[in-house]
Amino acid sequence: MGTLNELFDPDRVAVVGATAREGAVGRAVTSNLLADFAGETVPVNPNYDEVLGTACVDAVGEADADVAVVVVPPSIVLDAIEACGEAGVENVVVITAGFGETGEDGAARERRLAEIADEYDLNLVGPNSLGIMSTPSGMNATFGPENALPGGLSFMSQSGAFVTAVLDWANDNGVGFKDVVSLGNKAVLDETDFVDHWGDDEGTDVIIGYLEGIEDGREFIETARETAADTPIVAVKSGRTSAGAQAASSHTGTLAGSEKAYEAGLDQAGVIRAESVDELFDAAGILGSQPLPDTDSVAIVTNAGGPGVMATDAVGDAGLELASFTGETTEALRESMPEEANVHNPVDVIGDADVDRFREALETVLADGNVGAALVLAAPTATLEFDELGEAVRETVEGFDAPVAACLMGGDRTREPKRKLQAAGIPCYFDPARGIESLATLAEYRDIRRREYAAPMSFDVDRERARDVLSSVHDRDDNRLGVEAMELLDAYGIPTPDGEIVDSPGRASEVAAGIDGDVVMKIVSPDVLHKSDIGGVAVGVADADVADTYEDLITRARNYQPDATILGVQVQEMVDLDDGVETIVGMNRDPQFGPLVMFGLGGIFVEVMEDTAFRVAPVSEPEAREMTEEIRSAPLLRGARGRDPVDVDAVVETIGRLSQLVTDFPAILELDVNPLVALPDADGGTNVAAVDVRLTVDPEELDSEEPNQ
Ligand code: ADP
Numbered sequence: 001m002g003t004l005n006e007l008f009d010p011d012r013v014a015v016v017g018a019t020a021r022e023g024a025v026g027r028a029v030t031s032n033l034l035a036d037f038a039g040e041t042v043p044v045n046p047n048y049d050e051v052l053g054t055a056c057v058d059a060v061g062e063a064d065a066d067v068a069v070v071v072v073p074p075s076i077v078l079d080a081i082e083a084c085g086e087a088g089v090e091n092v093v094v095i096t097a098g099f100g101e102t103g104e105d106g107a108a109r110e111r112r113l114a115e116i117a118d119e120y121d122l123n124l125v126g127p128n129s130l131g132i133m134s135t136p137s138g139m140n141a142t143f144g145p146e147n148a149l150p151g152g153l154s155f156m157s158q159s160g161a162f163v164t165a166v167l168d169w170a171n172d173n174g175v176g177f178k179d180v181v182s183l184g185n186k187a188v189l190d191e192t193d194f195v196d197h198w199g200d201d202e203g204t205d206v207i208i209g210y211l212e213g214i215e216d217g218r219e220f221i222e223t224a225r226e227t228a229a230d231t232p233i234v235a236v237k238s239g240r241t242s243a244g245a246q247a248a249s250s251h252t253g254t255l256a257g258s259e260k261a262y263e264a265g266l267d268q269a270g271v272i273r274a275e276s277v278d279e280l281f282d283a284a285g286i287l288g289s290q291p292l293p294d295t296d297s298v299a300i301v302t303n304a305g306g307p308g309v310m311a312t313d314a315v316g317d318a319g320l321e322l323a324s325f326t327g328e329t330t331e332a333l334r335e336s337m338p339e340e341a342n343v344h345n346p347v348d349v350i351g352d353a354d355v356d357r358f359r360e361a362l363e364t365v366l367a368d369g370n371v372g373a374a375l376v377l378a379a380p381t382a383t384l385e386f387d388e389l390g391e392a393v394r395e396t397v398e399g400f401d402a403p404v405a406a407c408l409m410g411g412d413r414t415r416e417p418k419r420k421l422q423a424a425g426i427p428c429y430f431d432p433a434r435g436i437e438s439l440a441t442l443a444e445y446r447d448i449r450r451r452e453y454a455a456p457m458s459f460d461v462d463r464e465r466a467r468d469v470l471s472s473v474h475d476r477d478d479n480r481l482g483v484e485a486m487e488l489l490d491a492y493g494i495p496t497p498d499g500e501i502v503d504s505p506g507r508a509s510e511v512a513a514g515i516d517g518d519v520v521m522k523i524v525s526p527d528v529l530h531k532s533d534i535g536g537v538a539v540g541v542a543d544a545d546v547a548d549t550y551e552d553l554i555t556r557a558r559n560y561q562p563d564a565t566i567l568g569v570q571v572q573e574m575v576d577l578d579d580g581v582e583t584i585v586g587m588n589r590d591p592q593f594g595p596l597v598m599f600g601l602g603g604i605f606v607e608v609m610e611d612t613a614f615r616v617a618p619v620s621e622p623e624a625r626e627m628t629e630e631i632r633s634a635p636l637l638r639g640a641r642g643r644d645p646v647d648v649d650a651v652v653e654t655i656g657r658l659s660q661l662v663t664d665f666p667a668i669l670e671l672d673v674n675p676l677v678a679l680p681d682a683d684g685g686t687n688v689a690a691v692d693v694r695l696t697v698d699p700e701e702l703d704s705e706e707p708n709q
């Protein structure tokens, strides 16, 4: 696959299947191209000499095109693409539908299409695409009703209908684009390819996407990270992948839906996520036109008390803060404002303010080094002309580096001033909260740019021993492993308490005698998903009761499921839960993003608490640490209500070791360490203990992995 420069900037575009027949897609595409495209449009159709007044060639081989747009019927589309390849056309946009989206036959045709593309090294968009656009040359190679206005946004969409809807809206609102692509079924080119291309594209200021899925999560994360360091990426993600919803047999599997994977993956990729179309274009608009703020502190200048309070609330909700002004600023405001004005943030220039007072106040706060960004917020009054205010804002911001947004609250009177502000790159809204959220997007992107990505955590581990433990699935007809696989953790340096699995009451007593103090005893059975649910865990068993408890646990398992496979009873050292915190570290393999690591508050109520953080593995140290900081119960780890803080470093290290384990072994489909007991920092001691493990292994995948890779 070559670069995509020619795809968006061709000299000649062939329309394979061009026609003048009313209502045909081939007509719409041809006429759209003929309307504005600065290059040559070449209709291809053996049935015509000309189409819409333009000479038509018989075959794509005669078109000498850089891009071929294919609109022929599904039955001949593969031949048409092959002909493009033979003719040396490197870029092909397949508009024809009837592929993977239509069932088995279509899916087979789509696989064949991908093979042909591969054979000829084609940059292929689609199939089932609305087409592509690029405004510098006026190229509209779509069958949509509108061409885009020129601008700095490059837009990819997995839905063609969404493209036409957005363009219709954007044209009314003066929002312009550099390139537009309807991704279609993404048989060849996908979101990662376009992010990669636009990251290096001069004319693209902001990349925006409407995505329903991501083909290769890990690749996307890596490419997007690099791109987002220079070019902001904003995406709306909709839809849930059903492939992710296989029946889970772990806590992590239950909690880690595909939505969590996208949330984590897009965040790690440095993609700003929008929840709605409004948010998408608010974010894209301000990112494309305003500078980034140095700090999170916002100044608000308003003539309206109530909306000022709304904006102030929004500042807190958006994770920003109200700037506190320097003495100099307050002094200057006091001098220039009437006595009743509020010279602290939010600055209230009060109801009788005219444009000069607004201008003065805005100038003063923007000159304050404590101010990272400013919002001008005005309600209509008899003394204020919105048009003049807009002009004053446009002039004032010229002299400063901080981003500014405006909220003009009103109806018709705001239309013209708003248009002029937006044309000058100053976003303008009605709702104060929307203004603040847009400023918050700038702060979010600034933080993304400042990110330093660290290498994944990596430790000296005993990979061969881990493989041996995993291979034990070969000797049984169940691919779920429980505490009998505890050694797996040990091989990766994750501390586990002493313990042994025994198959008789006598042996249980012997093992217990060798362990200091009371013991914990657990039923060991692949058929028992959560042992304590069936009374299969006995905590604090005195040596004298060990033999009876053994019998008791076996009986409980038998009562629960008479034919359950029982591997024995684990006799385990007790871990001090009074001072410790039960956490969970786990992994679920996501179809798009691969291993998704989870950390959270653990114990038997994990699903009830749902206090968890996710990252796509392999994770770096800062990422693992963030996970321990972002759960709601984070204060518990750091010592709440007079308790000693636990050894967070040991927890972070455990997350890293587990991340390494699941990255090393794709055969591990899901895994829970629950609980991982985090203990107070005791010098030199082991401050975490993995007391339980549960995992599912894919035996075939295990065999296909290269040993010692
Ligand atoms: P399951 O999750 O299958 O019910 P666990 O082994 O996680 O079984 O045990 C359930 C609970 O019992 C744990 O959450 C913990 O509170 C307690 N527990 C288990 N093992 C120990 C241990 N070695 N020391 C102290 N408490 C334990």
Ligand code: MG
Pocket (backbone or CB within 6 Å): 603, 674, 675, 692, 693
């Ligand atoms: Mg458990």
